[in-house]
Amino acid sequence: MKLSKRSVYIFLVIISTIAADQISKILVRANIVGRTDMTPSERIPLIGDAFVMMNIENTGAFLGMGSDLNPTLRIILLLILPILVLGFVLRHILKDKTIDNWSLFAFASVIGGGIANVYDRIVYGSVTDFLFIDLGGVFKTGIFNLADMSxxxxxxxxxxxSFSKKKETTSTN
Structure with a gap:
């Protein structure tokens, strides 16, 4: 089976995303004291208090949502459903040759980030989150990781x- 340049590009983006995320998490787990109750024990300022590293083991999804679900629901919503969705998206972008390069990169980034976090849930039972931004209350994030950024x-x-395509089709009509 010969892979097209397009397919190689898709897999390179996915694999690069997973690799960067997993390497960063390995370093964080090895070097920063972590907790599983969503409260950081060690805070390492990267840029003052605006950009901080810490180690939180998140057993839920975004901002810990779902961490209090029963184990069966957690498996369905945080493992099985994401794996199915990621598989369908990958199948779609491999088959649909009309997807533009930016969208292809975007889909591959979403797939890579999703796979990286699902991998953590399967192997560790939680997702390692470690970055936090607080711009003096004007802009504040939850604690996140590279997969989330991707x-x-x-x-x-x-x-x-999507907006660019809609604008193009509106102006051509």
Missing amino acids: VTTGMIILVIA
């Missing part, structure tokens, strides 16, 4: 690409 960036690119 998924968020991919989604933002997809939204922008």
Whole structure:
């Protein structure tokens, strides 16, 4: 089976995303004291108090949501459903040759970030989150990781690409 340049590109983005995320998490787990109750025990300022590293083992999803679900529901909602969705998205981008390069990158980033976090849930029973931004109350994030950044960036690119396509089709009509 010969892979096209397009397929190689998709897999390179996915694998690079997973690798960067997993390497960062290995370093955090090895070097920063962590907790599982969503309260950090060690805070390492990277840029004052605006950008901080810590180690939180998140047993839920976004901002710990779902961490108090019963084990069966947690497996369904945080493992099985994401694996199915990621598989369908991967199948879609491999088959649909009309997807533009930015959207292709965005989808691959979402898939890579999703796989990285699912991997953590399977192997460790939680997802390692370690970055936090607080710009003096003007802008404040939850605690996140590189996989989360990849998924968020991919989604933002997809939204922008969607608006760009709508603008193009409106102006050509």
